Structures are given as structure tokens and as C-alpha cells.
Amino acid sequence: MSKTLKHILVIRLSAMGDVAMTVPVLRAFNKQYPGVKLTVLTRPFFAPFFRDLKNVEVFAIDLKDQHKGVLGLFKLSKAIRKLKVDAVADLHNVLRTKILKLFLIGKTVKQLDKGRNEKKALVSGDLFAPLKSTHQRYADVFEALGFKLDLSNPEFSDKKAIPKTILEAVDTQNRKQWIGIAPFAQYASKMYPLEQMKTVIAELQKDYIIFLFGGKADKAQLDTLLVDNKSVINVAGQYGLNQELDLISNLDVMISMDSGNAHLAAMLGVNVVTIWGVTHPYAGFGAFNQPNANNVVPDIEAYPKLPTSIYGNKYPEDYKTVAGTIQPLQIIDRVKAVLKA
Template sequence: MPKPEHIILIRFSAMGDVAMTVPVLRALTEKYPQLKVTVLTRGFFKPLFEGLNNVEVFSADLKVRHKGLLGLYKLSKELKLLGFDAVADLHNVLRSKILKFFFAGKKVEQIDKGRAEKKALIAGKIFKQIKTTHQRYADVFEKLGYPIDLAKPKFPSKRIIPKEISEQVRQDYSMVGIAPFAAHKGKMYPLDKMEKVIEQLSKQNQVFLFGGGKNEIQILNEISAKYENVVSVAGKLSFMEELNLISNLDVMLSMDSGNAHLAAMFGIKVITIWGVTHPFAGFASFNQSESNMLLADREQYSLIPTSIYGNKYPKEYEDCSGSVSVKKVVEKVMSTISNT
């Protein structure tokens, strides 16, 4: 059977997981420039794929037009008009399974999420690095006839900084991005400690704060107002503009969350602080040194990782990432800047 020439890639959410497809797609399209890929995802994520050769985005409207079984049937008919040869299901959820049913006759491969290994990791039966999500994505393309090597990645050039922010950028300072929030509190560094990190880093660097949602915007605005060289961009930029700014950072400090993956896809050095989750589960940001992953004290919090996504943990583990000292975080950021 000839190799497919046009592949539909399915990955609807979440932002971090979608962002993790980008370095894999870059490696794929660099090695196989004749291959066409259509990414089926939420329209909001379209800016992630800007600049990738031979990659287009098909926006799924899962809340209205493509909602429910009938909506997915409509979506399958619209996709069939594109004349694709194969499907790479990087999500492997009920929606994508229904779509694959409608694609009967097409070559289909889906991600192996490694559920048994992850379950064993959470249960404490194993404590070792399991296959990364990036490699699991790459495995799907290998099954379709397109093996790729993620070991020597290429990254895009810096994008143009949005005008609203470029006027505030200090050319004599390094640019440090900080994204202090995560979907679950057990994944977050305590905000009082993070503010101390911000205060210390702002003395020698320009700090840009990232977040979203009314509460986060308010908190970040209050912090930025206290210190010189601190700019909150939360709620002030479009998603595309945020990405453009991130591509110019010298370093990103993030939780185990989406912003770490956004920075990593540009080849930015990323320092991550981990709470109740752990890099061993395979969700570390792309191409980053293990030394840049600051982990909660596992002697004190022996059940880590308590869950894969950080949504389940004992109450006393809520602030476990606070076992990483402010001094250690600041020193890691500064040393990373020095080596950039």
C-alpha cells in the first residue's frame, strides 16, 4: 500500500497537549516536505501552527455546528471533501473514535496513551520515566509510514513583538516570562513565594506575566503594579500576540501547564516547577534539560505523582511545590539566562 500523502491530525484539546504536537509536526514536515497535514482542532489554537510548511488547520466547532453525533457526521463529510488519505488520531477520545467510524476505509492510527504505565506510576508500583507524549505522537506517524527523529529539533525564528508591548521592552534587560497559574492548585507554586521570585528577578531582568481569566488578570495586574520592570500581559494581548511575545523570551518560568509547552515549541529555555504531578508521566516540555525541572520534595511528599493531570491529591499536598525554595527558583532562572 502506498504511503499517504495527506494526513488528518486530530487533537482537539487541551492547549498544552495541542502545543505539544507542534515540534513533532515541524520534524515531520522538515523530513517529508511532500506530505500535507490538516490539523483538526479548535479554531482558537490556529495560531500555534503559524509558519509550519504544508500544514493547514481545519477548525472544529464542537459547541454548535459540529456538536453531538449529527454534528460529527457533518464534520466527517466536510473533511472528506479535502481528499485525505489517512488519519493520525493524537487524542483518542470518544469524539475522535466516532469520526474514525465515519472514515471507514481510510488508514487510521491512534495514540497509545500508555494508560497502564501511568496508572502504575500513580499507584507507586513504578517510579521511572515513561515514554513522552511527544514520542507517543511521533509513534503514530511512524505507523503511518513516516518515522521521525525528535532528538535534533529545529525551531522557528523569533516573531515580531506586538507594538503594544514593544514600546515597553527594555533592550538592556533579559526578557523573563512567568506563568504562575495552572488548572489545579496542586500544580501551582504558592503565590506569595512566586511574588518573591518576581520581585527578585525584576531587579536584573524585565519580567512579563502571563495568565487568563478575570481573577488571574486582577492578581497579575496587582503584582506588576508593585515592581519596576514587571509587565502583566494577561488580558491585554490576543493569543497570536502572546505567542509572538513568548518567541522573544530569554527564559520562561512556568508550572506544569500550557505556557511551558508554548515556550518550548519556539525553542525557548523553560524552567518548570512541579507540584503533585511529575515529569516521569511524559508531559515535560519539549527538549528541556532535566535540571530545569524543579520538583517538590518527594521525601516529604512521597505520594507524588498523585495524579497525571494534577486534579487529585491529598489536602496536605496542595502547596507541595512550595518545598522548592524561592532562592533555588531565582538561581535557576539567572543561571539559565547566563547560559543562553
């Protein structure tokens, strides 16, 4: 441990899932190095992710105005210097953060190793083996600063109070186990077909309460998955992020694509069953602290080019709907196994 570093600037600006993946790492840091303050530089929308972390403050970056462009980053660097940070942990390592670090010359700086060569080998077919997780890559940045982290015994915050409107919609006196389903992803190649998701929902709603998650623009599509009772509730666009996190913390399991919702649930200690399409958990973006059995993937022997890309934006045309080759029963069985455990 470095005894000279008492205040570290942690940079992770986007995307939602990548920012959420920092939370378990920073929580471990809190526990293992309680005397060191962390200031997280991120977008203001993501501030609620860090609300339960001790000795952690959020510095919201304004990329649309105040901190836009090189001049804006220079202004940002002057504000950061006033915070009197001793070091910088760059968990993003993109052009914008590289420029910012140039303006912070004199500070101890360590940055994320994205493992580009290994990931290139994975999608090219030269390698098919689990790569280092993104969580561990984040932890490695802190180790380079002198703070070795153990992520093997994580702790999570307590469940939050359930939003009042949810209590009104659900019969909590005979509370069934709660399942979240987030069926959308940035790329269609990472999505499970909604028609097949209907089959999953039709079976699970018999015994469990289901909440459908998505953005406000997804509400109409999610409405098509509803059944005529109170067992399936569409919460898309109904709550702010704080309330949505409160609800997610009360789930017994989240069914998600390879997307941000998997990481939101995992950072709260919720079980996550992830459905994969053209991407694959071997790339290191699996949900935190989940057994490999919770990753439901297409048949690799039938689709040997998987994964075709790291982010889901590149694939042969006949692989675009590969997630749909996963049978609904595979997902149902996995979810039920998690809930019984």
C-alpha cells in the same frame, strides 16, 4: 516511509498544552517528509499554533454548533472526505474521535497510545521512572503510518516582531534579558504560591525584565505581583493569541507551572523552567527539548507519594500545597543558570 500516503488528517482537539505539544512533532514531520501534506483538525482558537508550519493547514472544528453530537460528527466526516485525506493520525483518542473515525471507514487510521497502565503504575507507587514523553507518543502514531520521526535535533521558527505596545513599555536600548512567568494552572495543586512567587519576582526584577502571563480573568491577581517600576509588566488579557505568541518567542526563559504556557514557550524554542506540584515530569508531560534540570520538583523523599495524579486533580490533603515546599532560591538559581548558559 509509506509512499502511498500524501495527505494525513491529524486530530488533536484539546487541551491547550496537549495541542501545543503536537507542534514540534509536526515541524519534525515537515522537515523529514516535505512531500506529505498535513491537515490539523482542532479548535479554532488553537489555529495560530500552526502558523509557521509548512504544508500544514488547519481545519477548525465547531463543537458548539455545526459539529456537535453524533450528527455533527457525521457532517464533519463528509467534509473531511472532500479533503481527500489518505490517512488519519488521531493524537487525541477520545470518544468523540473514535466516533468520527467510524464515519471515516476505509481510511488508514492510527491512534495515540496514552500509556494508561504505565501512568496508573506511576501514580499508585508501583513504578517511579520516566515514562515515554507525550511528544514521542505522538511521533509513534506517525511511525505506525509508516513515517518514522527523529525528534532529537529540532528546529524552531525565528523570533517574531515585538508588539508595539511592549516596545513602548520596555527600555529596549538597554535591553535586559526577558523572563516570562505564568503562575497559574488548571488545578491549585499544581501552582506555586503567589506569595512565594513574589519573592522570586523581587529578586529577578533587579536584573531582568519580567512579563506576567495569564488569562484576562487573572489580571487583577497578577497585578498584586507588580513592583513599582518598569521591570515587571502584566500582559494578561492584553493581546490576542498571535501577539502573545510573538512576545513569548522573544523571551529568554519562561517560568511556568505544569500547564499550557510551558508548552507554548517550548514549541517556540524558548527555555522553560517548570515548577511541579502533585504532578511530575516522569508522566511524560514535560516541556519539549528541555534538560531535566529545568524541572523544579518537591523533595520526593519527603513526599514519597508523588506524583499523586497525572493531571493534578487527585491528591492527599496534606499534598495540596506541596509545590510551596520548593524554596524561591531554588527557582531563582535555576533561572539564572539558564540565562547565563
